[in-house]
Amino acid sequence: MDLGIKGKTALILGASQGLGAAIAAKLAEEGANLVLVARNGEALERSAKELSAAHGITATGISVDLSDAEAVAAFAAQIRSEIKPDMLVANAGGPPPSPAIGVEQEVWQRSAQLLLFSIIQVTEAAVEGMREKGWGRVLAIGSSGVIQPIPNLAVSNTIRGAVAGFCKTLAAEVAGDGVTVNMILPGKIDTARVGQLDTARAGREGKTVEQVRTEIAASLPIKRYGAPSEFASVAAFLLSQPAGYVTGQMTRVDGGMIRSI
Ligand SMILES: NC(=O)c1ccc[n+]([C@@H]2O[C@H](COP(=O)([O-])OP(=O)(O)OC[C@H]3O[C@@H](n4cnc5c(N)ncnc54)[C@H](OP(=O)(O)O)[C@@H]3O)[C@@H](O)[C@H]2O)c1
Incomplete structure (x- = not known):
């Protein structure tokens, strides 16, 4: 299927890994051109070079700390004046694990700044x-949570719910202008973030990381973690021309992990 995005520009946040x-x-x-954003400018530059050499596209990296309100305000001005993307992948790093009670105010505030x-x-x-x-695609990465x-x-559970409310509201406001707004919900896709959560759980439960990963995989209907490329294929479709009639949706890429309909 031709995704119809050759020559369009995608702005991807949290693009240095995962x-x-x-x-x-x-x-x-x-064939989409890329503007890659994260804090690690070197990783972005490396990946921009590799991708542009491999696919004949234009790719640049911009180092922005998305938890820094001032930096984000300046970056927003740059988006309006220079980048003007056709597609946006709204993404950033996940907050630290913790129960609902006892989280420090500073963690709530920093996480809300970063992710909301x-x-x-x-x-x-x-x-x-x-x-x-008159054309655009916004795709926010959320979570099965x-x-x-x-x-x-x-x-994470708390703040991502707020992002879902924002996306759904926005989707209705801009649908008539050719812009779709969707959310994609990863379950257990094998990235550094999931590795960190597994390691933390192994520490809490006194198990090895391998034991934890085996238990988690066995608990999933699909019996394995997802590959980042499997997740990315679904994301690419939601960002594509043929997905133009899909908006205001949350798409699960979780191997059946969420049990509700
Ligand atoms: N993988 C999963 O299955 C899964 C499941 C549920 C939810 N999620 C959520 O989906 C998102 C992406 O997950 P992932 O697995 O790809 O995580 P990851 O491997 O930790 O990647 C996170 C990305 O965000 C960037 N980032 C982190 N803090 C940032 C900041 N302050 N400013 C700018 N960029 C920042 C990181 O780059 P730098 O460090 O270079 O800034 C990196 O590129 C996370 O929010 C995660 O919690 C993932």
């Missing part, structure tokens, strides 16, 4: 140009 990097690779294969306020500000800036062009809160991930 899910964001996998989406960048998939969109590059489809910055995402709103960047999305608003990106959507402005999309509406003018939006639907089925994950024990000991209280901050």
Whole structure:
């Protein structure tokens, strides 16, 4: 299937590794130009060089700390004046694991800045140009915890619910301008983030990481973790031309992990 995004520009947040990097690779294969964002500028530059050499696209890296409100305000201005993306992948690093009670105010605030306020500000800036062009795609990376809160991930469960509310509201506001807004919910996709959570759980439960991973895989209907490229294929479709009639949706990429309909 031709995804119809050759020559379009994708702005991908959290693109230095994991899910964001996998989406960048998939969109590059489809001929999209890339603007990659994270804190690790060296990793972004390296991946921008590799992807542009391999696929004949334009790719650049911009180092932005999305937990820094001032930096994000400056970045939003740059999105409006220079980047003007056709596609936005709204993504950032996950918050630390913890129960709902006892989280320090500073952690709530920093996590909300990173995963909610910055995402709103960047999305608003990106959507402005999309509406003018009459075409655009916003895809926010959430978590299965939006639907089925994950024990000991209280901050993530809480803040991602707010992102879901923002996306659904925005989707209705911009649908008539050719802009779709969707959320994609990973379950257990094998990235560094999931590795860190597994390691933390192994420490809490006095098990080896391998034991924890075997138990988790066995608990999933599909009996294995997902590959980042499997996740990225679904993301690429939701960002594509043929997905133009899909908006305001949450798509689960979780191997059947969420048990509800
Ligand atoms: N993998 C899964 O199955 C899964 C499941 C549920 C939810 N999620 C969520 O999906 C998101 C992506 O997951 P992942 O597995 O790809 O995580 P990851 O491997 O930890 O990657 C996170 C990305 O976000 C960037 N980032 C982190 N903090 C940042 C900051 N302050 N400013 C700018 N960029 C920042 C990181 O780059 P730098 O360090 O270079 O900044 C990296 O590129 C996370 O929010 C995660 O919690 C993932």
